[in-house]
Amino acid sequence: MDHPLLYGFLALLVVGVVCVYLALLFWSPPPIITRPSEKNYRSRLSPEKPTPLPTLSGPSEVDLTVVIPAFNETSRLPSMLSTTIDHLTSVSAKSKRTYEIVVVDDGSSDGTTALSLKLAGEYPGSDIRVVTLEKNLGKGGAVRHGMLHGRGKRLLMVDADGASRFEDLESLWKAMDDLGPGDAPSFVVGSRAHLVRTEAVVKSLNITPNSQRSVLRNILMYGLHTILRVVGVGHVRDTQCGFKLFSRAAAQQIFPAQHLPTWIFDVELLLLAKELGIPVAEVPVEWHEVAGSKLNVVTASLEMLRDLLILRANHVLGRWGPSRSKTQ
Structure with a gap:
């Protein structure tokens, strides 16, 4: 190859x-900023006056923290919270397990904070803390915020729609016991993989027994599975179930390093756990479709593809990862 051609090729490559x-820098989300008002919570005991939140870096004070990200959830939160508290109080009566519930209002416009405080007053035996984010971050940002201020020895993230059966917490709890000592880093993932092709999933995808998925949905599904393997979390069959349990030691390492505030943040959590050598168990859980989902399958899938590529590129280049995290 002539020198001018070689130089031209190298110039184009550069x-x-x-x-x-530059495109990666443009598409990568900015650092998640915590505003002063978001470092406080309100509760049944202090519905008007904000109280400073604790930090994840401190010692645990209760056995379990339940983090509920909530964006415009006035219609679904009451039922979900009722089921959650019924189970927690039942277990607490038998095993003396202490708990707190942290509702993170992700910049809602429908009065989610006001309703959460009202519900907190209806359950005087439960420690329900309500945090209000000034602007909508996305589910990942809301979960991260709640986790960074949880007091539990173990911390559970659960969706506000009540789609997961809360009683399955006990299966996750046992799986975490089996992973190692209680103070060791560990991470248990609720999984719906066993429900594929069952009636629950068919209904959630609006598929009749005699119909077929569209070509676009098939392309998206296989494309996402391929990218998950490329990203490095192909060993987990269901990355997106909103029912995940963390030991405090695992949460302290994972959440300060989280960058994605969007709904694909679960993959980043699993990738961080893999890079940190934190053991992960996947446990089957029950799940059912709940009306009121704000997720557009096609749009969300395209955003997921974009964010997964951004995630992988940033980790490969060393811009993101455990070594780049800062203590909150």
Whole structure:
């Protein structure tokens, strides 16, 4: 190859690499900022006056923290909270397990905070803390915020829609016991993989028994599975179930390093756990579709593809990862 052609090729290569890197910087989400008001919570005992939140870096004070991200959830939260508290109080009566519930209002416009405080007053025996984010971050940002301020020896993230059967917490709890000592880092994932092709999933996808998925949905499904393997979490069959349990030691390492505030943040948590050498168990849980989902399958899938590529690129380049995290 002539020198001018070689130099031209190298110049184009450099320009291409620079353009890709600039595109990565442009598409990568900015650091998640915690505003002063978001470092406080309100509760039944202090519905008007904000109280400072504890931090995850401190010692545990209760056995379990339940983090509920909530964005415009006035219609679904009452039923979900009732089921949650029924189970927690039943277990507490038998085993003396202490708990707190942290509802993170992710910038709602429908009065989710006011309703959460009202519900807190209806359950005087439960420690329900309500945190209000000034602006909508996304589910990942809301979960991260709640986790960074939880007091539990173990911390559970659970969706506000009540789609997961809360009693399955005990299966996750046992699986965590089996992973190792209580103070060791561990992470248990609730999984719906065993429900594939069952009536619950068919209904959630609006698929009649005699119909077929669209070509686009099939392409998206296989594309996502392929990218998950590329990202490095292909060993987990269901990355997206909103029912996950963390030991405090695992949460202290994972959540300060989380960058994605969008709904695909679960994959980042699993990737961080893998990089940190934190053992992960996957446990089957029951799940049912609940009306009122705000998720557009096609749009969300395209956003997921984008965010997964951003996630992988940032980890490969060393911009993100455990070593880049800062203590909150």
